[in-house]
Amino acid sequence: MQQNEDTIVAQATPRGRGGIGVVRVSGSHTTFIAKQILGKVPQPRQAEYLPFLDKNGELLDQGIALFFKAPNSFTGEDILELQGHGGPFIMDCLIEEVVKAGARLAEPGEFSLRAFLNNKIDLTQAEAIVDLINASSKEAAKSALRTLQGIFSKNIEEIQQELIKLRMYVEAAIDFPEEEIDFLSDGIVKGMLQSLIDQVEGVIAKAHQGSLMSDGIKVVIIGRPNAGKSSLLNALTGYEAAIVADIPGTTRDVLREHISLDGLLIQLVDTAGLRIKADLIEQEGIKRALKETTFADHIIIVVDGTTTHETDPKRLFPEWADKIPKETGITVLYNKVDCLNIPPFIEQKENYHVVAISAKTGAGLLEFRKHLKNSVGFSENSEGNFIARRRHLEALAQAKQHLLEGMFQLQHFKAGELLAEELRQAQLSLDQITGKFTSDDLLGKIFSEFCIGK
Ligand SMILES: Nc1nc2c(ncn2[C@@H]2O[C@H](COP(=O)(O)OP(=O)(O)OP(=O)(O)O)[C@@H](O)[C@H]2O)c(=O)[nH]1
Numbered sequence: 001m002q003q004n005e006d007t008i009v010a011q012a013t014p015r016g017r018g019g020i021g022v023v024r025v026s027g028s029h030t031t032f033i034a035k036q037i038l039g040k041v042p043q044p045r046q047a048e049y050l051p052f053l054d055k056n057g058e059l060l061d062q063g064i065a066l067f068f069k070a071p072n073s074f075t076g077e078d079i080l081e082l083q084g085h086g087g088p089f090i091m092d093c094l095i096e097e098v099v100k101a102g103a104r105l106a107e108p109g110e111f112s113l114r115a116f117l118n119n120k121i122d123l124t125q126a127e128a129i130v131d132l133i134n135a136s137s138k139e140a141a142k143s144a145l146r147t148l149q150g151i152f153s154k155n156i157e158e159i160q161q162e163l164i165k166l167r168m169y170v171e172a173a174i175d176f177p178e179e180e181i182d183f184l185s186d187g188i189v190k191g192m193l194q195s196l197i198d199q200v201e202g203v204i205a206k207a208h209q210g211s212l213m214s215d216g217i218k219v220v221i222i223g224r225p226n227a228g229k230s231s232l233l234n235a236l237t238g239y240e241a242a243i244v245a246d247i248p249g250t251t252r253d254v255l256r257e258h259i260s261l262d263g264l265l266i267q268l269v270d271t272a273g274l275r276i277k278a279d280l281i282e283q284e285g286i287k288r289a290l291k292e293t294t295f296a297d298h299i300i301i302v303v304d305g306t307t308t309h310e311t312d313p314k315r316l317f318p319e320w321a322d323k324i325p326k327e328t329g330i331t332v333l334y335n336k337v338d339c340l341n342i343p344p345f346i347e348q349k350e351n352y353h354v355v356a357i358s359a360k361t362g363a364g365l366l367e368f369r370k371h372l373k374n375s376v377g378f379s380e381n382s383e384g385n386f387i388a389r390r391r392h393l394e395a396l397a398q399a400k401q402h403l404l405e406g407m408f409q410l411q412h413f414k415a416g417e418l419l420a421e422e423l424r425q426a427q428l429s430l431d432q433i434t435g436k437f438t439s440d441d442l443l444g445k446i447f448s449e450f451c452i453g454k
Pocket residue numbers: 223224225226227228229230231232243244245246247248249250251252271272273274335336337338339357358359360361
């Protein structure tokens with residue numbers, strides 16, 4: 001375990017006034033700093049009530065000091081926690097003294113980065129810390145905790161163990177060319193490979209749920225002016241987030257709201273109504289609206305049922321519908337059923353759904369919410385899920401792709417060498433998830449998302 005020469009300090013509690021505020025110090029100068037500020041190094045893991053002193057021995061504050069001796073600490077280094085009174089001024093003075101004693105201010109996520117570099121936690125666990133802190137629902141918090149406990153990593157490691165076994169088997173076959181064909185034809189390799197593919201698919205399903213809770217999805221609402229887009233936004237958020245008026249062209253800017261549907265995190269985007277005749281500002285709004293759709297996971301096209309029976313996106317928006325990426329889900333929201341005297345309904349079409357509701361009265365809204373969850377594959381049962389991110393899903397998808405390619409090489413060409421290479425690549429992809437093999441760039445990106453003091 002490496003004690004970092006460079007000793008870091010940061011406030012671990014949020015800034016502002018509170019009963020207590022915690023300053024955290026980590027690195028090899030920690031004991032020296034403890035002696036400077038407390039006059040002693042506290043017994044490891046024993047809370048001591050001590051005065052906090054400045055350089056001239058004057059009292060700054062007094063509170064609880066906790067010392068964790070390396071390697072038995074969060075970062076794996078010596079850690080000192082000073083729990084003082086939580087006022088911004090006192091906290092700043094305390095941090096200043098720690099800096100004078102030889103520490104420097106920590107970068108965002110630096111404590112967690114050190115924990116990772118010292119093998120205290122792996123990458124999925126480091127990310128789960130952020131997800132737990134940011135969790136906005138019970139389901140998300142539970143899933144983040146499962147990842148933090150290492151359940152996600154354990155799933156990945158189990159797959160890796162089997163992958164290593166299979167690689168050894170295949171490499172052995174290559175080393176004995178006269179027996180290679182037998183080796184590869186005896187069904188064992190195929191069986192092991194298939195089982196690996198099934199396991200990766202299983203983890204992908206659970207990770208997908210998890211990523212819906214941490215990264216969430218982006219849902220963009222578009223349609224003609226006055227169709228009821230802003231009314232829908234308000235109905236889903238439950239408050240008057242957007243101005244609603246019967247004047248076409250009311251919304252000109254892009255409006256964003258975050259909602260959670262039973263743990264599914266959604267960024268909802270309301271946009272300017274699409275029409276040809278628009279003034280300059282509205283034209284800019286329309287341009288922005290269309291730009292939003294290119295990054296959407298799901299698009300809701302709101303149609304005013306009192307003006308048309310048309311629900312086919314291609315006929316509604318011939319100039320634009322073709323540009324929607326194929327993988328983006330589309331729901332046509334047939335709005336204002338209250339004026340049509342028909343009940344709400346859901347109908348599945350070839351590559352989109354039609355959902356009829358009234359954004360004004362709320363009729364059909366419950367079914368629409370359910371439909372939204374279903375259409376992105378979100379299940380309410382979060383048991384066994386772990387929080388995961390898009391980057392994990394991408395790595396898992398890559399691993400699966402290599403395994404499938406390996407299967408192809410095996411079945412069609414009995415190509416042992418190519419199979420071995422695909423297996424090796426699959427392993428590299430999985431290594432990226434836990435951080436065994438991760439570029440510095442990626443590490444920098446991951447830890448910079450943390451806030452200071454974590
Ligand atoms: N009867 C009825 N009226 C609705 C419904 N939804 C919206 N409206 C009305 O339709 C008008 C336009 O609603 P908005 O939500 O502002 O429409 P919009 O699509 O955001 O319009 P722009 O921002 O101009 O593009 C308002 O007068 C709403 O009260 C509905 O389900 N039933």
